[in-house]
Amino acid sequence: MTMLKVPDHQVAGHQARDGMLGPLVDDSGCFYKPLQDDERGSTELAFYTSLSHDNRIPNDIRQFFPIFYGTQLIEASNGTGLQPHLVLQNLMSDHDKPSVMDVKIGSRTWYPQASEAYIQKCLKKDKETTSLTLGFRISGLQAYESDESGFWKPKKKQIQGFNVEDVKLALRKFVSSNPISCEEPDCSLAATIYDGTDGILAQLEKLKEWFEDQTIFHFYSCSVLMIYEKEAATAGRSAAQIKLVDFAHVLKGEGVIDHNFLGGLCSLIKFVRNILNNPRECTAKDGSPESEKKQFYLENGYA
């Protein structure tokens, strides 16, 4: 029996600490995610099963999903005995000090068929975060700075309170040498991580192209993970990658594109592109006044 332990670099979602139920990892590159015992669990399992067998999904898109190895009964992290888990590729297993950002995509995290109570609950959260305005929200992140100072890893509560300017700043800090120590991120890794034929932007664009066409799945409350290793990036090797995770709320597309995911993805792409176009811009100062009335108003009388 392999030794299972709590993952080192999880930035969002339930965590298997202090007797709570959460994912575990082993030494051989597997990530064990507890299968929720309601519709969410069955939906996520059905999605991974469908993904494995669906030959309409091109190989260069398949690489954006964690590899799925099936399900397994393992000892749950909360001491409730053997419980079914999804066995997935551990996306961090090849990494030493990964910088990771979890971006939940979509201005709407609820789906049309959901109950009224569920819709109102999600809508409230979408309004309180940047989901509604930006089409995405940051759910978790860590950015490695150095062995001495470690990671910039804002607390969950802090991230939940991110406004538009905080999101801009976080996307800059994520690719800066000085995410902890400096208010003005230097974006020194922006070109290596975000730009180039293998960069994050190119991968997001490839994903976007698929979303303009695919009508198989609709992904609600699903995240794009952005992952890179600073040491490699500093040496000029990007090796940045994006992965899609969290499929507890995937629906059949029924011949319609996932315009909710696609819109949010395009918005994220625009933010990343802005950083590449203005790497030196100080986001802390260019904020538009949040309090300003945003609707157009007539400033002069008419007629």
Added chain:
Amino acid sequence: MTMLKVPDHQVAGHQARDGMLGPLVDDSGCFYKPLQDDERGSTELAFYTSLSHDNRIPNDIRQFFPIFYGTQLIEASNGTGLQPHLVLQNLMSDHDKPSVMDVKIGSRTWYPQASEAYIQKCLKKDKETTSLTLGFRISGLQAYESDESGFWKPKKKQIQGFNVEDVKLALRKFVSSNPISCEEPDCSLAATIYDGTDGILAQLEKLKEWFEDQTIFHFYSCSVLMIYEKEAATAGRSAAQIKLVDFAHVLKGEGVIDHNFLGGLCSLIKFVRNILNNPRECTAKDGSPESEKKQFYLENGYA
């Protein structure tokens, strides 16, 4: 003083009939739209004014908007005397028997800053129509068949009840020789109207490209009008055009793309492209069962 009359080919919005307030047209190509005396009126006027003066808007995008000639006090159609009107290009003035479709874009017709009551009202309508599921809804349409049979012009109530299959069918009938007389549209004009370098699809794609980048405006509850003349189309001259109309709910973009409009536009593009890829498909029969539970379910036990 020019003689004003009720427009012949209006397919959506308030109509100036039976003593109601609505737009009027003259003989020289102008369309007079009553300026609503609340925030909607001032917003629409401010938008047209801003559009006229904003040199960030490329000329090949500007052509998608009606020309704006200012405002004018004219006798209102409901007999309330002189009232301010927007003076706009009459998009139908060069047309004899225009086929017209009004497609309201966006899965959400409300904006984040709106009042709770307004949000809930719009959300209800978005759920009752195809806005939520498709990212757009048809608000009005007429498709010319022949001098004998006239136009296919479903009633407003009927259009409001359109489901996904009705929308697919309407987009086919819109480019068919037999929209009234036949259940199975022949899509005989699809290639001429939707396809080609000057076709609707190419124009929608150009608009999409702009929306992937522009962060000036957010368009809520705004429509794409698709207009063509059957006689020209039958003779192989497309002359189909799209125009954006209705700007009573335009907000400043504040550096963020309009992911809500963009998502819906991409969805409309996909529907049009599907017709070009399968012009002979009988949409009346390919419907997926609406009643089917749409979330993925586990069909076999796990572990």
